Amino acid sequence: MLNSIEHHLISSLLIASCLMFNIAAYAEQSPTGDYVEAECITCHEKISAKLVTDWKTDVHGRNKPVAGCTDCHGTQHENAAILSRQDETCTQCHGGTQASVAHSYSTSKHGVINRIERKQTDWSKPFRPGNYRVPGCAYCHASGGQHNMGERMNQIEDDNEHSEHNGQARQAMRWMCQHCHGPRFIRELQNNGQKMLEIGNMKRREAEAILQTAKKTYTPEQMTKMTKLFTALVEENVKSLYLGIAHQSPDYQWWHGHPAIDGKLLRIKGELTRLNRLKAHKKTKEVSSSSE
Ligand code: HEC
Ligand code: HEC
Ligand code: HEC
Ligand code: HEC
Ligand code: HEC
Known part of the structure; x- marks a missing residue:
C-alpha cells in the first residue's frame, strides 16, 4: 500500500513528466x-x-x-x-x-x-x-x-x-x-602528426636561434632579408605543415610543409654566411687601409 506522501510524490512526478512531454512536443515544432x-x-x-x-x-x-x-x-x-x-x-x-x-x-x-x-x-x-x-x-x-x-x-x-x-x-x-x-588508425595518425609538427617546430627554433645570434652583430637593415625569410618560414611553411596535419593533406605535409621549411632554413644559414663574409671583407679592407 502506498502512503499518502508517496502517492503525492508519484502524482507530482506524473504531472511533471506530462509537462516535460508537452514542452518537448512543442520544441520539436520547428517553425x-x-x-x-x-x-x-x-x-x-x-x-x-x-x-x-x-x-x-x-x-x-x-x-x-x-x-x-x-x-x-x-x-x-x-x-x-x-x-x-x-x-x-x-x-x-x-x-x-x-x-x-x-x-x-x-x-x-x-x-x-x-x-x-x-x-x-x-x-x-x-x-x-x-x-x-x-x-x-x-x-x-x-x-x-x-x-x-x-x-x-x-x-x-x-x-x-x-x-x-x-x-x-x-x-x-x-x-x-x-x-x-578505427580508433587505432586515428591514434597512430595523431601521434605521427604530433611528431611531424615537433620536428617542424625544432627547425623553426633553430632558425630563430640563428636570427638571435645575428641580431647581436648586425643592424635591422642588414638583416632585412634574413628576417623576411624567417617570417615566411613561420607564417607560411610551419603553418602549412600544421594545416597539412590538421586537414590530412599529404601535399601540405610533404611539399608546402617540411621541404619548404628545410629550404628556408638553408637560405637563412646562407644569409648568415654572406653577412659574416661581408663583415670579414670589410674588416680586411679597414685593416689594409689603416696600414697604408
Ligand atoms: C520562434 C522560435 C524560433 C526562432 C525565431 C528560430 N528558431 Fe530555430 N528552431 C526552433 C525550434 C522549435 C527548432 C526545433 C527544435 C530544435 O532543434 O531545437 C529549431 C531548429 C533549428 C535548427 C535545427 C534544424 C534541423 O533541421 O536540425 C537550426 C539550425 C535552427 N533552428 C537555427 C535557427 C536560426 C539560424 C534562426 C534565425 C534565422 C532560428 N533558428 C530562429 C525555434 C526557433
Ligand atoms: C560558424 C557557423 C555557425 C554559427 C555562427 C552558428 N551555427 Fe548553428 N550550426 C552550425 C553547424 C555547422 C551545425 C551542424 C549541423 C549538423 O550537425 O548537421 C549547426 C547546428 C545548429 C542547430 C542544430 C543542433 C543539433 O543538435 O542538431 C541549431 C538549433 C543551431 N545550429 C542554431 C544556431 C543558433 C541559434 C546560432 C546563433 C546563436 C547558431 N546556430 C550559430 C553552424 C553554425
Ligand atoms: C577531417 C576533419 C576536418 C575537416 C574536413 C576540416 N577540418 Fe579544419 N581542422 C581540423 C583539425 C583536426 C584542425 C586542427 C585542430 C588543432 O589545432 O588542434 C583544424 C584546423 C582548422 C582551422 C584552424 C587553422 C589555424 O590556422 O589555426 C580552421 C580555421 C579550419 N580548420 C577550418 C576548416 C575549414 C574552412 C574546412 C573546410 C574547407 C575544414 N576546416 C575542414 C579538422 C578538419
Ligand atoms: C561570417 C564569417 C565566418 C563564418 C561563416 C565562419 N567563420 Fe569560422 N571564424 C571566423 C573568424 C573571423 C574567426 C576568428 C579568426 C580566425 O581564427 O580566423 C573564426 C574562427 C574559426 C575557428 C577557430 C580557429 C582557431 O584558430 O582557433 C574555426 C575552427 C572555424 N572558425 C571554423 C569554421 C567552420 C567549420 C565554419 C562553417 C561551419 C565557419 N568557421 C564559418 C569567421 C567565420
Ligand atoms: C564520414 C566518414 C569519415 C569521417 C568522419 C572521417 N573520415 Fe577519414 N576517410 C574517410 C574515407 C571514405 C576515406 C578514404 C578511404 C580510402 O582511402 O579508401 C578517408 C581517408 C582518410 C585518410 C587518408 C588515408 C589514406 O589511405 O590515404 C586519413 C589520413 C583520414 N581519413 C583521417 C581522418 C581523420 C583524422 C578524421 C577525423 C578528424 C577522419 N578521417 C574522419 C571517411 C571519413
Whole structure:
C-alpha cells in the first residue's frame, strides 16, 4: 500500500513528466519562415540554451560576434541546417576556396572524394555514422551541433597555441573520426602528426636561434632579408605543415610543409654566411687601409 506522501510524490512526478512531454512536443515544432539574428538568439536561448552559450563564449560569438546564426544558417528556418553543413558556408569567411585553410582540405583524400561526389551528397541528413562518405568542414568542426568550434581545436599541440581549450571538446573531434575509422588508425595518425609538427617546430627554433645570434652583430637593415625569410618560414611553411596535419593533406605535409621549411632554413644559414663574409671583407679592407 502506498502512503499518502508517496502517492503525492508519484502524482507530482506524473504531472511533471506530462509537462516535460508537452514542452518537448512543442520544441520539436520547428517553425518555418524568415527571421533576423535577434529572433534566432531569443528563441533558441529558450529551447537550446547550451548551444547559444557555447556560441557566445567561443571564437565566432564572443565580444563582437564575427559569425552570427544567420551567417552560417541563413534566414530561412527550413534551410538552416542544410546551409550550415556545406563547405561554402565556412570558406566564404575563411579565405575562400584557394586559401591554405580550404586548399589543405581539398588536397586531402576527404576533399578529393567530396569533390567527386558532391552532386550525390544529401545535405539534409544529420552528421551521423552512415549518412556521409567523407567529412566536410562542418562535419569535423561542428558535428553534433556543437558550437564551441574553437574549443574543439587543440587536436594538435602547436606550441600550446590553443592551450586554453578544454579536453572534452577535443575528444569530440576524435570520436567523430571514429564514425568512419578505427580508433587505432586515428591514434597512430595523431601521434605521427604530433611528431611531424615537433620536428617542424625544432627547425623553426633553430632558425630563430640563428636570427638571435645575428641580431647581436648586425643592424635591422642588414638583416632585412634574413628576417623576411624567417617570417615566411613561420607564417607560411610551419603553418602549412600544421594545416597539412590538421586537414590530412599529404601535399601540405610533404611539399608546402617540411621541404619548404628545410629550404628556408638553408637560405637563412646562407644569409648568415654572406653577412659574416661581408663583415670579414670589410674588416680586411679597414685593416689594409689603416696600414697604408
Ligand atoms: C520562434 C522560435 C524560433 C526562432 C525565431 C528560430 N528558431 Fe530555430 N528552431 C526552433 C525550434 C522549435 C527548432 C526545433 C527544435 C530544435 O532543434 O531545437 C529549431 C531548429 C533549428 C535548427 C535545427 C534544424 C534541423 O533541421 O536540425 C537550426 C539550425 C535552427 N533552428 C537555427 C535557427 C536560426 C539560424 C534562426 C534565425 C534565422 C532560428 N533558428 C530562429 C525555434 C526557433
Ligand atoms: C560558424 C557557423 C555557425 C554559427 C555562427 C552558428 N551555427 Fe548553428 N550550426 C552550425 C553547424 C555547422 C551545425 C551542424 C549541423 C549538423 O550537425 O548537421 C549547426 C547546428 C545548429 C542547430 C542544430 C543542433 C543539433 O543538435 O542538431 C541549431 C538549433 C543551431 N545550429 C542554431 C544556431 C543558433 C541559434 C546560432 C546563433 C546563436 C547558431 N546556430 C550559430 C553552424 C553554425
Ligand atoms: C561570417 C564569417 C565566418 C563564418 C561563416 C565562419 N567563420 Fe569560422 N571564424 C571566423 C573568424 C573571423 C574567426 C576568428 C579568426 C580566425 O581564427 O580566423 C573564426 C574562427 C574559426 C575557428 C577557430 C580557429 C582557431 O584558430 O582557433 C574555426 C575552427 C572555424 N572558425 C571554423 C569554421 C567552420 C567549420 C565554419 C562553417 C561551419 C565557419 N568557421 C564559418 C569567421 C567565420
Ligand atoms: C577531417 C576533419 C576536418 C575537416 C574536413 C576540416 N577540418 Fe579544419 N581542422 C581540423 C583539425 C583536426 C584542425 C586542427 C585542430 C588543432 O589545432 O588542434 C583544424 C584546423 C582548422 C582551422 C584552424 C587553422 C589555424 O590556422 O589555426 C580552421 C580555421 C579550419 N580548420 C577550418 C576548416 C575549414 C574552412 C574546412 C573546410 C574547407 C575544414 N576546416 C575542414 C579538422 C578538419
Ligand atoms: C564520414 C566518414 C569519415 C569521417 C568522419 C572521417 N573520415 Fe577519414 N576517410 C574517410 C574515407 C571514405 C576515406 C578514404 C578511404 C580510402 O582511402 O579508401 C578517408 C581517408 C582518410 C585518410 C587518408 C588515408 C589514406 O589511405 O590515404 C586519413 C589520413 C583520414 N581519413 C583521417 C581522418 C581523420 C583524422 C578524421 C577525423 C578528424 C577522419 N578521417 C574522419 C571517411 C571519413
